[in-house]
Amino acid sequence: MDQLSAIVARVFDLSPDDLSDLTERGKLEVWDSLNHLLLISEIEEEMNIEFTTDEVLRIKTLKDIREIISKKT
């Protein structure tokens, strides 16, 4: 399990098996707008990176997050 899935699973209280790159905001009840921001804040702190406001708004799936992270690391 990679670091990102681990963080997402922990923040949303899900098993990493329930998550895939296609997991979508809006389809997952717990991934609401408040938890989205808290998730971003958590990823930023754990992985020591910063998202821009535009990136945060643009994220629709786990894959989107992964792509943004890979550009930054």
Added chain:
Amino acid sequence: MESVRDLLSKRKVHGVTDYISVARKLDEKTLYENAPQNRKIRIALLSSFTVGGLREALLVKCLNEGVYPLIYLGNYNQYSQEILEPSSELYKFKPDLVILILDTRTVAGESYYQQNLENNEKESKDWINSTLSNISGLAAKIQENSKARLLIHNFEVPTYSPLGIIDDRQTYSFRRSVEDLNAKLTEIFRGDPRTFVLDYDLFASRVGKDNGTDYKMYYLGDFRVSPKVIPGLSDQYTPYIRAILSMTKKCLVLDLDGVLWGGVVGEDGLEGIRLGPTPEGQPFLDLQKIILSLYHRGVILAINSANNLDDALEVFRKHPYMVLKEDYFAAMEINWNDKVSNMKAIAEQVEIGIDSLVFLDDNHVNREVVKQALPEVLTIDLPSDPSLYPKTLMDLRVFDSLQLTPEDKARGKMYAEQRKRQEFQRVTGDISEYLKALQTVVTIEKANTFNIPRISQLTQKTNQFNVTTRRYLEDDIKRMAHSDNFLVLSLKVEDKFGDSGLTGVAIVEKGREKWRIDSFLLSCRVLGRKVEDTLLTYIMEEAAREGAQVLAGEFIPTKKNAPAKDFFAKHGFTRNSVAANGSESWVRDLQEVHEFPQFVKVVVV
């Protein structure tokens, strides 16, 4: 359902999402419903911006301390409507504590960025006054519509000034206005027993104002406090919650070697221990000064140390840098007994519950032994480097109480007097000789403006000799004191060893035929001196004088009030009934003889 301690032991709990995740697994409502009455609290959080995770962090932290809260989170930025509307969800919730979280941007409006650069004194003063009157208006509404206490955030002084370095050339820069607003906010609520101002600006400074705001989170979600500091913010509330529930710790128990001074006096000798203005000695000197300030605030001091008594006393008597003197200690267990027996002996001598003790010891093994045997004692994990001791003690918030009465300030002295009284009793032997020699004077006084804060505090704090354990706010006491149907009495005790101050309360409801004792309580340290008999006899005399036939009393058992269990039986009352919850009702015929005890002088003022 797992307990919060299990949940916390299983995972790293650090960030706000961890608290949210732990909170999801807890059934807050059931926990609240099954909790002991004196550990329950209903808290309403009202804020002018997003405080995601604050509710959960507060919930988890409370439960971890043995407090069972029910927390209501007001709707986003609806605080005014909820406070102003008497039928709102807020008041239906019946909060015990309302926390009002407003921020500088909310109250500043446009002037946060744009202020008149010239001649702004009048404008600034108007803004301060109108903000204050809004807030005091909200506070008044809360008092009118609920019994809740209110905790209000003060305002973060911005790091930004629209004027740059000429900020200091203006009579009233915006930053100065916020500082002034904070000062006035504290001032207007200083005398209000139900409203408290939380120094949020201080909190922001401690976490660092640049860390306290996350601009992205602010613009995306109206988080005006960064999610990263939300758990730390919830820690600012818990001292108030503990104080409201009377969970304040009362006594600091100290080890000697390695705590009050560096080194081991038995080995290093008086000259060899580290205490004084040197790099090694200064932390111990400062620690003693911090302990002294706790003593002046009413914290009882005691010693639990493995040492030869003479070696230890020599330090107290002869060391030039010793700040703490023998007289400041209510109990000194300096011997070779184990630390656990000494802890118990201290609780017994000082007559407080073992859960009121805090233990400071540099030895890790001693701490573990006490933690295992006496988990109710708060054992502090001192860092291994003594230079961090002063900060550890400065950050310890467990002694906080909501107010400081003259009795609190004099408490340390009173306990030292009590220690002498106990020694005197041992020497005298015979109880009536002892009582006679004490020359006790009991002063009984009706509730008035001056003693109402202390009367209310005693109903909040007294657990042991308390027949009904009814807790009353100052407003409740005032209401009863002004009513013709109630008699609210306070009691002061003085004897040859000193003045114990206001240490007893009785609240009696006056009927025509029957008077009913609603509350009757005494601080444990005045027990055994016939003062309870004196107060009760006075009530009986008054009742008889006003034509009552019968005096009724109730005993409501709690975990702690066993010392009051036989009170009515001992004083000629007969038990009428016992309810399913164990509450007993007692009556006494006022025609039967009742006399003031011998050797006690009674003064009624």
